[in-house]
Amino acid sequence: MDLSQVKAAVWKRIDDIADELWDIALKIHENPELAFQEYKAAAWLTEALEKGGFRVERGVGGLETAFKAVHPVEAEGPAVAFLAEYDALPELGHACGHNIIATIALGAGLGLAPFKETLPGKLMVIGTPAEEGGGGKIKLLEAGVFSDVDVAMMVHPADRTLVERGSLAITEVKIEFHGKPAHASGSPEEGINALDAVIQTFVGLNALRQHIRDGARIHGIITHGGTKPNIVPEYAAALFYVRDIDDDYKEELVEKLRRCAEGAALATGAKLTFTRVGHEYKAMRPNHHLAQSFRRNIEELGYEIEPPKGGMGSTDMGDISQAMPAIHPYIKIAPTGTPGHSHEFAEAARSEEAKRGMLAAAKALAAVALELWLVPGFYEEVRREFEEVVLKKGGGS
Numbered sequence: 001m002d003l004s005q006v007k008a009a010v011w012k013r014i015d016d017i018a019d020e021l022w023d024i025a026l027k028i029h030e031n032p033e034l035a036f037q038e039y040k041a042a043a044w045l046t047e048a049l050e051k052g053g054f055r056v057e058r059g060v061g062g063l064e065t066a067f068k069a070v071h072p073v074e075a076e077g078p079a080v081a082f083l084a085e086y087d088a089l090p091e092l093g094h095a096c097g098h099n100i101i102a103t104i105a106l107g108a109g110l111g112l113a114p115f116k117e118t119l120p121g122k123l124m125v126i127g128t129p130a131e132e133g134g135g136g137k138i139k140l141l142e143a144g145v146f147s148d149v150d151v152a153m154m155v156h157p158a159d160r161t162l163v164e165r166g167s168l169a170i171t172e173v174k175i176e177f178h179g180k181p182a183h184a185s186g187s188p189e190e191g192i193n194a195l196d197a198v199i200q201t202f203v204g205l206n207a208l209r210q211h212i213r214d215g216a217r218i219h220g221i222i223t224h225g226g227t228k229p230n231i232v233p234e235y236a237a238a239l240f241y242v243r244d245i246d247d248d249y250k251e252e253l254v255e256k257l258r259r260c261a262e263g264a265a266l267a268t269g270a271k272l273t274f275t276r277v278g279h280e281y282k283a284m285r286p287n288h289h290l291a292q293s294f295r296r297n298i299e300e301l302g303y304e305i306e307p308p309k310g311g312m313g314s315t316d317m318g319d320i321s322q323a324m325p326a327i328h329p330y331i332k333i334a335p336t337g338t339p340g341h342s343h344e345f346a347e348a349a350r351s352e353e354a355k356r357g358m359l360a361a362a363k364a365l366a367a368v369a370l371e372l373w374l375v376p377g378f379y380e381e382v383r384r385e386f387e388e389v390v391l392k393k394g395g396g397s
Contacts, residue, residue, distance in 0.1 A: 052110040053113050060145050131315060135319075169245065176273040194233045281314045291327050291329065298329075333353050
């Protein structure tokens with residue numbers, strides 16, 4: 001089978017369904033749903049996949065808004081999964097562009113589907129809820145949903161097109177202080193100020209910043225600071241994200257944060273509760289061979305690749321990349337300099353540039369799948385790299 005001919009046919013198919021894909025992207029954008037509540041988005045995506053000939057299992061891995069769509073024609077060769085995200089951010093909606101991630105995966109799957117009878121391998125689209133702090137992919141991984149997947153791929157929207165950008169490992173920490181209430185004016189000496197302990201934790205953390213590696217991040221918010229100014233705060237709390245590209249060093253930073261909080265407890269007399277809460281993602285390990293395939297195809301579609309620079313975020317795709325060969329490139333949908341998680345990026349996620357990026361990324365992902373299936377030895381190179389770089393080195397864990 002001629003790779004260039006089938007690729008051209010798949011790309012034409014994606015162009016033919018462009019309006020359908022864009023309609024779903026806009027509906028998801030206009031109906032933002034938070035982690036584990038993405039019922040409408042999951043319904044629209046699964047309906048489109050069933051219409052496109054996929055067998056769809058809903059509620060996989062014990063998550064109501066997760067799904068696994070498998071093309072019924074299976075053959076020898078690597079099993080390729082395109083991953084869809086579709087959760088939104090509180091108050092900001094789709095300011096991370098997950099509506100576009102969802103329809104990129106959908107477009108790649110539907111673009112390949114009509115030709116699957118003549119193609120080797122297995123084709124899947126997996127719906128992965130709750131990337132924004134819920135770790136949906138990790139839950140699905142632990143539940144065995146990825147047990148038959150050889151390669152996992154997705155594309156994230158951004159203000160630049162990037163191919164091999166990684167991500168930071170992350171741990172979410174909840175810090176709580178319990179003090180003693182008293183009248184803040186009449187008898188403050190009788191109280192123990194839990195809010196002071198939270199503030200002292202931030203002070204200690206700020207002093208620590210000059211002594212941690214470049215690129216590492218510790219940042220947080222106060223979630224409870226008291227009830228009224230005339231009551232010494234009996235209870236105060238904060239949430240922190242601790243991040244680094246190296247999983248082990250991230251753990252060192254968690255302990256440094258713990259010591260800052262312990263010092264604040266000692267100084268104020270408040271009692272500390274230090275809890276790791278459900279946001280633990282590993283660092284992304286992009287597969288170089290897969291990434292270069294994506295690079296070739298996205299450049300063919302007219303996109304200029306920029307070198308990775310600046311800070312990185314975190315994603316549960318990191319855990320997937322340490323379990324199997326995976327990529328998580330970025331496609332430009334917004335003017336350069338538009339920050340993610342902003343009102344401006346939310347607007348960009350419904351723009352004509354977003355539609356163009358969606359279609360290009362879907363085509364590039366589909367082309368990578370075709371190379372995995374049709375180029376002799378390519379999957380073997382991908383797998384060999386994963387075993388040597390990730391498995392033998394422990395993925396940085």
